[in-house]
Amino acid sequence: MGKLIKTVVLVNVLxxxxxxxxxxxxxxxxxxxxxxFLFFTCIFIWGIAALTWEGGKASRNYDVxxxxxxxxxxxxxxxxxAEKHKHYRQNxxxxxxxxxxxxxxxxxxxxxxxxx
Numbered sequence: 001m002g003k004l005i006k007t008v009v010l011v012n013v014l015x016x017x018x019x020x021x022x023x024x025x026x027x028x029x030x031x032x033x034x035x036x037f038l039f040f041t042c043i044f045i046w047g048i049a050a051l052t053w054e055g056g057k058a059s060r061n062y063d064v065x066x067x068x069x070x071x072x073x074x075x076x077x078x079x080x081x082a083e084k085h086k087h088y089r090q091n092x093x094x095x096x097x098x099x100x101x102x103x104x105x106x107x108x109x110x111x112x113x114x115x116x
Contacts, residue, residue: 004100011101015044035116038109045102053095 019040022029031037 004097007097008101008104011045011098012041012105015041019044033112033116035109035112038105038112042102042105042109045098045105049095049098049102052091053099 016037019029019037023031023037023040029040031040
């Protein structure tokens with residue numbers, strides 16, 4: 001739990017710094033309200049999560065069912081199916097962590113939006 005809290009703080013600080021730098025260089029990201037800044041930060045974090053979190057979709061990039069016999073002979077002592085499952089699990093776990101990291105920013109953005 002402590003590791004997750006450290007990850008939440010670190011990722012939110014890094015993404016807020018990234019959005020701050022983008023807001024100074026690109027006019028589209030220039031914000032005047034804190035809720036808009038937090039929204040961009042949340043979208044940035046969840047964008048990273050979306051890139052890695054497949055969410056149950058089968059990946060065709062690393063499909064071991066279509067491996068030819070010639071390829072199987074080159075990696076005869078290696079379990080391709082276990083490696084595919086391991087990579088899928090790691091991507092899913094990282095995406096889920098990034099989704100959880102973005103939740104506090106999103107909640108704070110919504111709360112600030114309704115207060116003002």
